[in-house]
Amino acid sequence: MQTEEKATMQLEELEQVAKQVRRDIVRMVHGCQSGHPGGSLGCTDYLVALYFRIMTHSPEFNMNGEGEDLFFLSNGHISPVWYSVLARAGYFEVSELKTFRKLDSRLQGHPTTHEELPGVRIASGSLGQGLSVAIGAALTKKLNNDPGLVFTLHGDGELQEGQIWEAALFAPHNKVDNLISTIDVNGQQIDGPTDRVLALGNLRAKWEAFGWDVLEMNGNDLADVIRVLELAKAKTRKGKPIMILMQTNMGHGVDFMMGSHKWHGVAPNDEQLSLALNQLTSNMQDY
Amino acid sequence: MKKYTYTESKDTRSGFGAGLVEAGRKNKDVVALCADLVGSLKMGDFIKEFPERFVQVGIAEANMMGIAAGMTIGGKIPFTGTFANFSTGRVYDQIRQSIAYSDKNVKICASHAGLTLGEDGATHQILEDIGMMKMLPGMTVINPCDYNQTKAATMAIAEYEGPVYLRFGRPVIPVFTPADQEFVIGKAWMVNEGTDVSIFATGHLVWEAIKAGEKLAEMGISAEIINIHTIKPLDEEAILKSVAKTGCVVSAEEHNRLGGLGDSIAQLLAKTTPLPMEYVAVNDSFGESGTPEQLMKKYGLDDAHIVQAVQKVMERKQALAE
Numbered sequence: 001m002q003t004e005e006k007a008t009m010q011l012e013e014l015e016q017v018a019k020q021v022r023r024d025i026v027r028m029v030h031g032c033q034s035g036h037p038g039g040s041l042g043c044t045d046y047l048v049a050l051y052f053r054i055m056t057h058s059p060e061f062n063m064n065g066e067g068e069d070l071f072f073l074s075n076g077h078i079s080p081v082w083y084s085v086l087a088r089a090g091y092f093e094v095s096e097l098k099t100f101r102k103l104d105s106r107l108q109g110h111p112t113t114h115e116e117l118p119g120v121r122i123a124s125g126s127l128g129q130g131l132s133v134a135i136g137a138a139l140t141k142k143l144n145n146d147p148g149l150v151f152t153l154h155g156d157g158e159l160q161e162g163q164i165w166e167a168a169l170f171a172p173h174n175k176v177d178n179l180i181s182t183i184d185v186n187g188q189q190i191d192g193p194t195d196r197v198l199a200l201g202n203l204r205a206k207w208e209a210f211g212w213d214v215l216e217m218n219g220n221d222l223a224d225v226i227r228v229l230e231l232a233k234a235k236t237r238k239g240k241p242i243m244i245l246m247q248t249n250m251g252h253g254v255d256f257m258m259g260s261h262k263w264h265g266v267a268p269n270d271e272q273l274s275l276a277l278n279q280l281t282s283n284m285q286d287y
Numbered sequence: 288m289k290k291y292t293y294t295e296s297k298d299t300r301s302g303f304g305a306g307l308v309e310a311g312r313k314n315k316d317v318v319a320l321c322a323d324l325v326g327s328l329k330m331g332d333f334i335k336e337f338p339e340r341f342v343q344v345g346i347a348e349a350n351m352m353g354i355a356a357g358m359t360i361g362g363k364i365p366f367t368g369t370f371a372n373f374s375t376g377r378v379y380d381q382i383r384q385s386i387a388y389s390d391k392n393v394k395i396c397a398s399h400a401g402l403t404l405g406e407d408g409a410t411h412q413i414l415e416d417i418g419m420m421k422m423l424p425g426m427t428v429i430n431p432c433d434y435n436q437t438k439a440a441t442m443a444i445a446e447y448e449g450p451v452y453l454r455f456g457r458p459v460i461p462v463f464t465p466a467d468q469e470f471v472i473g474k475a476w477m478v479n480e481g482t483d484v485s486i487f488a489t490g491h492l493v494w495e496a497i498k499a500g501e502k503l504a505e506m507g508i509s510a511e512i513i514n515i516h517t518i519k520p521l522d523e524e525a526i527l528k529s530v531a532k533t534g535c536v537v538s539a540e541e542h543n544r545l546g547g548l549g550d551s552i553a554q555l556l557a558k559t560t561p562l563p564m565e566y567v568a569v570n571d572s573f574g575e576s577g578t579p580e581q582l583m584k585k586y587g588l589d590d591a592h593i594v595q596a597v598q599k600v601m602e603r604k605q606a607l608a609e
Contacts, residue, residue, distance in 0.1 A: 064361050064362050065360065065361070066361065112388060113388075113390060114390070121360050122356060122360070122385055122389050122391075123384050123388045123389045125384065126380050126383075126384045128349075129381055129384060129385050130353075131353070132351075132353020132356075132381075132385075133353045133356050133360075133385055135350075135357060136355060136356060136358040136359075136365075137357040137358070137361060139357070139358055140358045140359075140362070143339070143340070162349070163349040163381070166345075166347035166349060166350035167350050167354075169347070170344065170345070170347065170354070
């Protein structure tokens with residue numbers, strides 16, 4: 001029973017971190033009156049689980065990441081959640097979060113290697129490129145006999161980019177089985193619900209037809225996220241790349257932002273910020 | 288005029304294929320990717336020797352650029368291979384974000400550049416690639432002139448850290464540079480010293496410039512011919528030193544007049560020493576089907592057109608002096 005207690009405690013700790021990351025996100029976007037809170041809040045549990053529980057990684061960052069697990073954010077506009085998680089995991093000072101999207105900052109609107117921010121290994125923002133990059137990094141790990149895994153995150157709207165399907169064909173054909181990709185299936189994109197803009201159809205059937213091992217999880221239930229990511233890790237190196245379809249609520253954690261595409265790329269005003277922060281209590285310190 | 292002779296003709300892309308194998312032997316981190324054009328890119332020998340270091344991507348150039356960028360993470364040195372059109376225009380955003388902006392050590396190797404691709408016609412004959420690639424911050428742009436120089440350039444870029452665009456061609460042309468040459472990125476190669484006019488040529492046009500120089504010598508005109516194999520970074524010192532002596536300029540390239548080598552030189556001269564200048568380049572048009580020789584003639588890229596451009600620019604120089 002002791003191990004179960006430990007796991008429960010860990011989960012509680014992770015939930016506290018997730019609350020704080022959500023506080024960081026709304027404050028960062030409010031601070032510069034620009035950025036993408038909706039998808040960031042939706043993907044918070046996934047990124048917290050990844051960096052605080054799942055991945056083998058070091059905040060003593062080096063670009064090549066030998067022996068480490070690597071993460072690539074393909075839908076770069078949800079940079080607030082990634083920056084917050086990197087800072088909270090020790091990659092750089094949390095105080096730097098206040099520079100987000102401001103002049104002379106390493107925290108560009110979309111992630112870049114150009115400013116040498118620890119944790120970032122490729123620029124993203126123009127959608128659809130991250131899966132190819134992750135495949136390349138995974139191929140190099142194989143050539144180097146490096147046991148590390150490669151993780152990627154994509155938006156569901158991003159799947160409308162053709163390059164994704166080039167990469168989808170490539171990975172199973174080449175048995176890239178040290179790769180765990182995740183799609184944030186929140187059903188929203190800038191112009192409205194994905195079903196209305198350009199429907200994605202049956203994603204499980206599509207990825208399975210391409211030859212991927214497909215899993216599903218509730219991206220806003222930390223316990224489920226951990227369970228499925230652990231399961232995904234157990235399925236690596238068995239000849240197939242792994243795709244996780246992650247159901248999330250856009251804006252999760254802030255009631256008036258939840259489930260609507262309207263908060264895709266809009267900053268809260270002062271009143272909305274305090275409403276949001278009241279819903280996101282944490283025992284950690286704000287930056 | 289120095290005498291340049293050749294005993295054989297070869298394609299520059301075969302120089303790439305040979306250089307790639309050598310680079311692979313020298314450095315185990317060299318890997319190659321191709322988008323279904325292994326034969327055209329002459330990658331067969333590399334694949335035979337290093338099968339595990341070759342990635343066949345299929346007809347998916349955007350994916351190829353992304354995979355190449357990703358392969359640098361962990362220390363590989365990827366060489367991508369496809370036609371120049373599909374190496375640049377088709378995947379400009381992928382190169383911009385995942386390679387240039389991300390400062391990845393990818394070597395974008397492009398064959399069948401320019402008009403001399405020939406019969407396939409305008410869809411395959413890109414004439415804008417030098418311009419597109421030189422506009423990317425941090426991108427090195429190289430356009431060697433013959434088989435030996437392409438081989439040397441291919442080996443040199445494997446040793447250089449940073450993104451590179453290496454441009455070469457399809458047709459068989461004279462091999463006139465030494466087999467054991469040293470290729471220094473960014474350092475122009477003096478083909479012939481002269482006093483009356485500076486001809487700055489790149490790629491296939493270097494041999495045309497040599498032929499033009501011989502004709503000019505017969506006409507009593509002393510042409511300085513410089514091979515600008517590296518378009519970015521531009522060897523400004525060599526260019527300025529030459530024009531200080533000659534006072535007029537002809538640029539020669541198998542590329543659109545807009546945005547190519549000529550424009551790089553014009554920009555340099557505009558801010559230092561404005562001088563009479565003529566472009567030998569495609570005059571802002573698409574190409575068409577034909578043999579390489581027919582196209583070079585029709586679109587004004589052969590030795591005769593270089594001679595005409597020299598006569599024109601020297602008249603302008605003369606008029607200024609009077």
